[in-house]
Amino acid sequence: MNVLACIKRVPNTGAKIVLTDDEQRIDTTNLGFTMSPHEECAIEEAVQQTEAHGGSAHVLTLGPEEATEQLRTGLAMQADEATLLEAGDEEWGPRATASAIANGVRELGDDGAEFDLLLFGNESADAANYQVGTRVAAELDLPCVTGIKSLDVEDGTAIARREVSGGEEVYEIALPAVITVKEGINEPRYASMRAKMQARRQDVDRREPTADTGAGTYEKVRLEAPETAESEAEILGDGTDAVANVVDVLESEVEVI
Amino acid sequence: MTLAFVEREGSDPTEETLEMLTLARELADGDGESLDVVAFAGGSRLSVDELGAYGVDEVYHVVHDRLDGYAPEAWGESVAQLASDVDPSAVVAPGTDRGHEVLAHVGATLDVPMAANCIGIDVVEDGAYELRRNRWGGSLIEHARLEAGTTLLTPAEHEFPIEKAESTTDPSESEFTPSLEDTQFRVQVERVERADEEGIPLGEARVVIGGGRGVGGPDAYDQLEELADLLGGTVGASRAAVNEGWRPHDDQIGQTGAKISPDIYIPCGISGAVQHMVGCKGAETILAINTDPEAAIIQKADYAVIGDLHEIVPELNDTIREA
Ligand SMILES: Cc1cc2nc3c(=O)[nH]c(=O)nc-3n(C[C@H](O)[C@H](O)[C@H](O)COP(=O)(O)OP(=O)(O)OC[C@H]3O[C@@H](n4cnc5c(N)ncnc54)[C@H](O)[C@@H]3O)c2cc1C
Ligand SMILES: Nc1ncnc2c1ncn2[C@@H]1O[C@H](COP(=O)(O)O)[C@@H](O)[C@H]1O
Numbered sequence: 001m002n003v004l005a006c007i008k009r010v011p012n013t014g015a016k017i018v019l020t021d022d023e024q025r026i027d028t029t030n031l032g033f034t035m036s037p038h039e040e041c042a043i044e045e046a047v048q049q050t051e052a053h054g055g056s057a058h059v060l061t062l063g064p065e066e067a068t069e070q071l072r073t074g075l076a077m078q079a080d081e082a083t084l085l086e087a088g089d090e091e092w093g094p095r096a097t098a099s100a101i102a103n104g105v106r107e108l109g110d111d112g113a114e115f116d117l118l119l120f121g122n123e124s125a126d127a128a129n130y131q132v133g134t135r136v137a138a139e140l141d142l143p144c145v146t147g148i149k150s151l152d153v154e155d156g157t158a159i160a161r162r163e164v165s166g167g168e169e170v171y172e173i174a175l176p177a178v179i180t181v182k183e184g185i186n187e188p189r190y191a192s193m194r195a196k197m198q199a200r201r202q203d204v205d206r207r208e209p210t211a212d213t214g215a216g217t218y219e220k221v222r223l224e225a226p227e228t229a230e231s232e233a234e235i236l237g238d239g240t241d242a243v244a245n246v247v248d249v250l251e252s253e254v255e256v257i
Numbered sequence: 258m259t260l261a262f263v264e265r266e267g268s269d270p271t272e273e274t275l276e277m278l279t280l281a282r283e284l285a286d287g288d289g290e291s292l293d294v295v296a297f298a299g300g301s302r303l304s305v306d307e308l309g310a311y312g313v314d315e316v317y318h319v320v321h322d323r324l325d326g327y328a329p330e331a332w333g334e335s336v337a338q339l340a341s342d343v344d345p346s347a348v349v350a351p352g353t354d355r356g357h358e359v360l361a362h363v364g365a366t367l368d369v370p371m372a373a374n375c376i377g378i379d380v381v382e383d384g385a386y387e388l389r390r391n392r393w394g395g396s397l398i399e400h401a402r403l404e405a406g407t408t409l410l411t412p413a414e415h416e417f418p419i420e421k422a423e424s425t426t427d428p429s430e431s432e433f434t435p436s437l438e439d440t441q442f443r444v445q446v447e448r449v450e451r452a453d454e455e456g457i458p459l460g461e462a463r464v465v466i467g468g469g470r471g472v473g474g475p476d477a478y479d480q481l482e483e484l485a486d487l488l489g490g491t492v493g494a495s496r497a498a499v500n501e502g503w504r505p506h507d508d509q510i511g512q513t514g515a516k517i518s519p520d521i522y523i524p525c526g527i528s529g530a531v532q533h534m535v536g537c538k539g540a541e542t543i544l545a546i547n548t549d550p551e552a553a554i555i556q557k558a559d560y561a562v563i564g565d566l567h568e569i570v571p572e573l574n575d576t577i578r579e580a
Contacts, residue, residue, distance in 0.1 A: 015529055015553030017396055026397075037496065037513045095370060123357075123373075125512070126392055127399075130357035130373045130411075131364060138365030143443035145329060146361075147354045162354065167451040169327070173444055183513040184506035214368030216405025224389075224398040233545065233555050239564035240572045246544065247576055249560055254521045254542055256464050256488045257577055 001055040001153065001175075003046035004115045006101055006133075007039040007074065009067040010126045023222040025091075035070050037183040038121030043074045044188040045181060046119055049153055056080040058113065062087050062100050068204050075199035076191035082202070083108065085209035092211070093218055094127070098135030100209035105140060107207065117158065120180040122147045137178035144178040145171050149185045259285040260345035261313075262336055263296040264355055268304035270296075272419065273351040278311045279417040280375065280410070281349040285312075287380045288346060293317065295339055295433070297332060299325045305428045312422030317343075317433045324437075327355070328445035333362020335435035340367065340407055342433075346384065352411040364409050371409035372401065376416045391416075394512035394535035414516065415539065457491045459508070459515040464490025464523075465540070467510060469533075470497040471526015471547065471566060478503065480570040481525060487577045493517065495527045511536035525566040529554030546570070 011026045012034040018027040046057040059074030061067045062085040071082035085104050092100065105115065118140075120133035130146075137144030150161040150168070156175050161168045173179075191199070236245040250257050261281040264271045270278075278292075285292035291314040296303035298318045305316050319335050336359060340348055348363060350356035357373055364371035374391040376398065381387050385404040391413045392399050459465060466481045466488075478492060485492045494504040496511060510517055512532040518539030525546045527533060534557055537543065545558035546566045555561045562569055 013393065013396075013531055015531060017393065017531060093370070095364075126397075128374055128392065128394070129371070131361040131371055134358065134361035135365045138362070141440075143330070145444050146358045161450075164354075164449070166454070167449050169446045170448050170450060171444055172447050177444075183509075187500075187502070214370075216369045216403070216408075218370035218372065218405075219402045221387075221400040221402055223392070224400060226396070226398055231556075231559075233543075233558040233561040235550075236544075236560050236562050238562075240568055242562040242564065243569065243572050243576050246560075246562060246569075246573055247580065249542075249544060250488065250521070250577075251580075254464075256490075256521060257580065 001050060001053040001116045002058065002114060003049050003055065003117045003119060004058045004060055004105065005039070005042040005046040005074065005079070005119045007035045007043065007059060007061050007070055007121070008124045008126075009033050009061060009063045009070045010035060010124070017225050019223055019225055023224070025223070033066070033069060035073070036121045036123070036125035038123065038181055040188040041183050041185050042119040042121055042181050043077050043079055044186045045151060046117075047078045048186060049117065049151075050080075053153060055116070058083065058115070060101065060104060061085065062092060062097055062104075062209055064089050071204055072199040072202070073191070075202050076195040077189055078195065081113075081205065083205045083207060085207055087209050091127070094129040094131050095135060095214060096211040098132045098139060099211040099213070101132070102136045102139035103210050104207060105136070116175045117153070118142070118176070118178045120178065122180045122182045133178050133180040140178075142176055142178050143173050144180075145173060146180040148179050148181050151179065151181070151185060258291045258293055258343065258345045259288070260340060260343065260348045261292065261294045262348065262350040262356065262359060263294045263303060264351055264353065265296055265303045268301050269307065270303065271351065273353050273356070273414075275311065275419040276415065276417045277349055277351040277356070277412050278313070279420045280378070280412045282312045282422060284347050284349065284378060284380065290346070291315065293343070293345070295319060295336055297324060297335070305430055308428050309426045310421045312424070312426055313428045314426055316428050316430045318430065320432045320434050321437060323442060326446045328442055329358045330362055330444055331437050331441040332359045334366060334437060334441050335433070337363045337366040338435045339433050345407060347408040347410060349410050349412075352414050356411055360409050360411060367407060369405040369407055369409060370403060372403055373411045374413040375410050376413050378410065394532060395538065396531040396535055459491055459493050459510065459517050462491040462517065463520045464488040465493050465510070465517050465519045466490060467493045467495065467522060467524035467527050467537075468498055468504070469495035469524065469527030470501070472498060472503065473526070473567070475503040477567060480567070480574065483574050484523070484570055487574060490519070495533050524554055524558075525570060527554055528552050529557050
């Protein structure tokens with residue numbers, strides 16, 4: 001069984017987000033990069049499923065050349081292959097992204113890499129469009145279910161579970177299929193130093209993305225960092241000396257004791 | 258016309274649906290057009306009585322012999338077919354798993370853009386929409402311009418209040434039967450398995466004690482559990498603590514975890530990363546316990562205690578128990 005995990009490179013923002021002067025992007029001068037926790041879980045799931053059922057795990061991203069760093073994270077987590085759809089620095093919208101991924105999957109198929117399972121994050125860390133996986137499924141005419149937190153594959157059928165209030169919905173879907181996952185579906189492994197070194201030497205398959213655009217337009221105008229109330233907290237004290245004051249807040253202000 | 262996709266519990270619209278109707282009504286009123294809703298029949302049917310209070314003009318019940326349970330693709334296709342028939346300027350869905358999933362299918366079927374997590378929308382000249390939507394779980398806002406024959410939108414969670422309309426309407430009802438193919442039933446809920454709920458779910462707790470990397474290991478959570486018990490609350494965690502394997506992911510608070518809205522949140526040994534803080538935006542009061550006076554959480558909290566949680570929490574427990 002061959003499994004594809006699609007991931008997106010995003011800045012690893014800390015305690016405060018700073019924008020560039022033109023308000024078009026996050027100022028990443030002092031930042032590292034990462035991917036969504038959902039997508040780390042998609043990679044882990046791809047690796048675990050291929051460890052259990054044979055076949056190969058493949059990671060793919062549409063992004064700038066630097067996104068090979070996130071692909072190598074995937075390789076270090078024991079994915080077998082990586083594809084970069086090299087798109088430059090501009091962020092692509094969800095429709096163009098989905099179209100490019102679908103075209104990339106078709107191309108990979110023509111080159112002999114057919115996937116039984118395509119895994120996505122439920123939503124991307126930065127944009128949270130909630131749609132790229134579903135649109136890829138529609139383009140490739142594959143069944144799709146989103147927000148999955150447990151997945152078993154048996155005899156070509158995916159048994160997928162989604163949390164709803166009070167329980168779980170269970171889906172049984174014939175493969176090939178698209179499934180979008182949420183953090184918590186598994187515990188992503190830490191890559192060993194040795195695995196990271198090996199990943200650095202592995203080849204990344206690079207391709208030109210192509211995308212078709214549909215009707216209507218969605219244009220980002222600018223970003224805004226909302227004013228967070230920088231109200232310095234009232235310090236109730238140092239160490240155990242503060243306990244009496246804490247009790248006071250709990251008692252008279254919040255009234256929970 | 259604005260068409261709103263309604264989720265129901267039994268015959269009543271869900272809370273998220275009522276929040277979404279606030280946004281949908283703003284759009285309809287702005288356009289001077291009608292507000293129509295679509296709901297799936299099956300088992301029971303949406304009751305229209307209450308909807309008049311929210312300004313709904315027409316209710317479409319989707320009726321189909323194979324549509325008893327939830328089937329994302331078939332639901333999306335049905336809404337898309339209805340939209341093609343009645344030609345709304347916008348289709349709005351609740352900002353829930355299901356709302357996003359159904360609307361994404363509508364977007365794929367109609368091949369039009371979709372904007373999720375909206376917090377504000379203006380209809381400008383020429384029918385284009387100027388909107389603001391949350392990014393990074395709400396720590397950034399995107400201003401965007403959307404132009405499409407049919408605009409697809411979801412509101413950000415708990416961004417719009419539940420509000421009745423200024424004048425009550427008397428909604429008319431009709432049935433809509435989509436034409437669906439076998440392939441659209443490739444994905445459907447086979448069964449729902451009930452889970453045993455233990456304790457108070459994080460999202461509903463009035464008191465939440467958070468434990469982060471500063472807790473140092475799984476055992477020290479006992480102190481936090483004790484504090485939670487004393488205050489009638491629940492323990493949550495940061496992603497760092499979950500990644501360490503100290504707590505299950507169900508306990509995680511933040512962008513990819515639970516969103517909490519307690520009367521008081523007490524983060525212990527948590528630094529205050531934006532992805533954590535978007536999960537506790539709804540907390541009335543935040544009281545942080547942290548060894549580092551420079552930690553970001555100190556800026557974001559209402560109250561802070563500077564010091565070692567391993568000393569402070571047990572002492573606090575003793576004091577409360579004796580009180
Ligand atoms: C896309 C994305 C999504 C994410 N989603 C989430 C999410 O849903 N939830 C989440 O929590 N994080 C999330 N994160 C991770 C987030 O960025 C932080 O890495 C994480 O919240 C840090 O956890 P922490 O505060 O426990 O650890 P740290 O940042 O390591 O902070 C530990 C704190 O404990 C204090 N401390 C240490 N010892 C003690 C002691 N003895 N007593 C008191 N204080 C002590 C330290 O001063 C420090 O402030 C996400 C990240 C990304 C990129
Ligand atoms: N540029 C990209 N490259 C690869 N996968 C992506 C990209 N953007 C989004 N995705 C995938 O689609 C999921 C949903 O994204 P979104 O629709 O933006 O919320 C993400 O979690 C990723 O798995």
